[in-house]
Amino acid sequence: MYPRDPAAVAVRETPPRRSLKEALGRFLPLSRDTAGVPLGRDARLDMFRGLALVMIFINHVPGTLYENFTNRNFGFSDAAEAFVFMSGMAAGLAYSTAFLKERYWVAAARVLARARQLYFVHLTITAIALAMFAAAALWFGLPDVLETNGISVLFDKTPGALVGLPLMTYQLGYLNILPLYIVLLAVTPLLLPLGLRHPYLLVAGSLVVWAVVGVLQVNFPNFPGNGGWFLNPFAWQLLFVVGLLCGAAMKQKRSFVPFNPMLFGFAAALVIFIALWMRIPAIGAAGRSMLGEINDLGLPDHFTWFNKSYLDLPRMVHAFALFYVLSSLTLIRHFAASRYAAPFRLLGRFGLPVFATGTLLSLFGQILKSERQPDPVFDGILLATGLLLLLALAKSLDITTQMRRESVAAKASATAATDG
Structure with missing residues (x-):
């Protein structure tokens, strides 16, 4: 045998060098035309929706060590903003084609049917939640739980509460997202046709409404209590509207906000700075002091503070910056489609049943923790059990859905064979 030529070996075995554009392409979309536009079903939406549901579940069992690791500890916004934005995206994906191709009232009826479904889900989980807390007080000697989450209003102002429950003006604590979503879906037949024809006009109008209601503190009434809704639809509609337009654009294989290197750099820097603000006390104190000084100059609180309602x-700015950064990273798209993100995708595909069940499980967790001091082991077991139950629910729904599809396909094949 002849000795191997080292030069030849080097030529054969040295991997080809990647260009800077190719290397960056693994992380960032480098084309304005393709940024954020999936070729098929976008796994990112399912993954992030599932991740938001996990965060919401953990945050809704307060007082655990593990809530310190959810996204609200690293930014001004939290999972609620993500949930509403992605709900808008899902609505844009689901209903935009109907408003383009079908008669208006047919398309509107589809949206309103979904809003009606959500309304009855909200009433159902509210009734079950009240029964859970009442049972804890009656049978397990935990009367103090009736003083939490606004439940005492039902006993102190019973006639008003019974009116407020179906009107959604009386909402239990931690059951605020579905009423917001129901209202936003109810007006989607007005928003989506305008957005499909004049998207930037819709965004401008949405911004004006958000600004005016924030400055004037306009809100839906909280009857029979005082104040307004915890998640004000007049303000939160901005997130939903932008999500709606993003979803409609995705349905048409385009991006509503194309990738721009300068915009991405600014958004990424803002997200990083806000994370440092949240984690480093000195930076946070300096930032709050700066906002306070700006507020003293006469700028309304709406533009200088952090009121979630x-x-x-x-x-709002943090939420949009975070959404833009995450949607721009090719790495995120690859991860969302990987097996590592499969549990989150599974939860996200069945968002409504997972959210409704997760809400009840989190309230049950509050009852179990009501007489206990924080315990990382107990809390970890509690949260892990709840998440495993949610995964089991989603998996069972996935299997049922697949069986239904196979049954429909089999019937179609049998019909075709008979006709042939």
């Missing part, structure tokens, strides 16, 4: 400017 009115989606104040810092929360």
